[in-house]
Amino acid sequence: MDLEFDWSQEDIQHRREIREFIERELPDNWDEISQHGPGGDSQAAFSRRFCGRMAEKGWLTQHWPAEYGGRDCEAWRHSIVGEELWAIGEPRGSQYMNVNWIGPAIMQYGTEAQKRLHLPKISAGDVLWCQGFSEPEAGSDLAALRTRAERRGEGDEAVYVINGSKIWTSYCNHADYIFLLVRTDPESTRTKGISVLLVPMDTPGIEIREIPSVVGERYFHEVFFTDVRVPAGVLLGEENNGWGVVNYALQFERIGAARYARAAVTLDHIAEVAAERGLM
Template identity: 45%
Template sequence: MLDYAEADEVQVLRHRLRALVEEHIPKSYLGAFTDNPNDLEIAQRFSRILGEQRLFALTWPESFGGGGASSWEQTALREEMWAAHEPRGAQYMGLNWIGPVLMRYGNEDQQQRHLPPIAAGDVLWCQGFSEPEAGSDLPALRTKAVREEGGWRIHGQKVWTSYAEMARWCFLLARTGTPESRKDGITVFLVDMEQAEIEVRPIPSMLGRHHINEVYFTGAWVPDRDVLGGINEGWKIVNDVLAFERIGIARYARCDKLLSWAPRALGEAWADLPQGLHQRWAKALVHSRSVRLLAYKVVAAQDQGLLDPADAAAYRIAVTLLDQEVAEVLMDIVGGWGLGTEDTERIFERAVEDHWRYAQASTVASGTLEMQRLALANRLVGKR
């Protein structure tokens, strides 16, 4: 039976993290991916501060620059960071799933080269998965790796690639088998992004500058030392990647914070809201805390090595629906101030808008909601 009572060391960690956020993150900070380059620099600087105190890669082994902490301390870290508009910025991928996957599948050379810089908050990664004709159907990818002496040449296109404009490395899926081989013909490559044969084209969107991109590979070089796992064995790695990715985002913590903030932010105007809106607010708050408990169940299973992919899919479905429910409730609460305000005094309204914009894309991020439901349904009827 899972005991949800928080250990003393977890509570101490929360207070320590909140003090660091209070000291280093401005009240007006709403994330790293804005038109203001200072926001990205704030995130990069804060990541390095966490790295220096071994708080960044909290659960990683100390030999890789981590803190050797428990998964529950890591969960608290995720919650505190997401509640504070993720002041680690674009470090999310390297920290939450690229690092753990490298620990599981990487050789000693790969681990020693890549893990300590991630743990120090010094290097950014992006994920080269989706393509114009291979999004939800990822095994349909066409980007190919051609064998040459000493390594591989990458040819193809990726799309919706978060953080590619700023990333130093890319965790790339490419085809090394025939198109017919699908899952059995995919390999993972660790690609150095600082090459003339790689072109990054930002995609304008309401998610903010620096966020999503197209990436073109026209013969980019990957030496043999940067092949992760075996040739044509990338799909089993992908399954782990998706599980780590789907439980690594504690967006319920931001939902809870914004909902709890609403009565204070509105002050006397809170009592004037329609009764039906008060009821929707209370229902959303209950849902956010239910999703937190579901997240804890998934963390406990992962901690014991018993994580079922269906559990990760169920959590992802729940937190996605929560995101959008909370976004709509909050937008109705703030009303006309919810969109477009740049008034620095109206921080709550700006935070609500930021949450609403991201919630619109949540049903397609990390696998569409339909694919999550399909994965869960297949598991429930006995398909693997």
């Protein structure tokens, strides 16, 4: 059986619509707004308006199920959106993460209360998230994480008390929530005893420190947690079984981040400059 790799006419038309939308919505000073990347102050602020306009069009989460604010579109539509937006510097800012994998993880593992709280905000383009994964001694080896969350109390009064730190955290300086990996079983090792918490970033005890970076201001940070108390209801999935949640989420993490589209534009620009200087 022959496979058809070309875009359908409907997809081609949708790509045209996205480009026309970008042309209308991006301001004349977009290069200035986006110079520090999705983590920059101005781009983070702009992302709320831009994503709100995308949501009004029904495009921000169009590949999501309709019951969660989507339009039941095929994933290819999401790929088209990602390619076009990354090519011009990602005006969704950090909200591409919301759409790509944070929302789907909440759909899969969240309680009904968590779905009601978080999914409408993501689908409306009105919330910023960051991910709390890497630690000073647990970067690529994520299972070595040490940030601790101790459960205290029972029933509705139960809380988690969080202590530890994360590093190389993007977008946290403007985030409303952090998708946080913690160790809830102090006797556990490696992938056992890990849980995921959906923590509001304005919770007392959270401190953010920027890490100077060559890739742009406001890009990387350290996040410190000192006796941070959150309701036990922020637990996503089962306690001590967060590794499965993480594996599920990471299936989606990079799919919608079409950095290759941005790289292609950059390489074309380099080639143009080289040609102008007689180097090609």
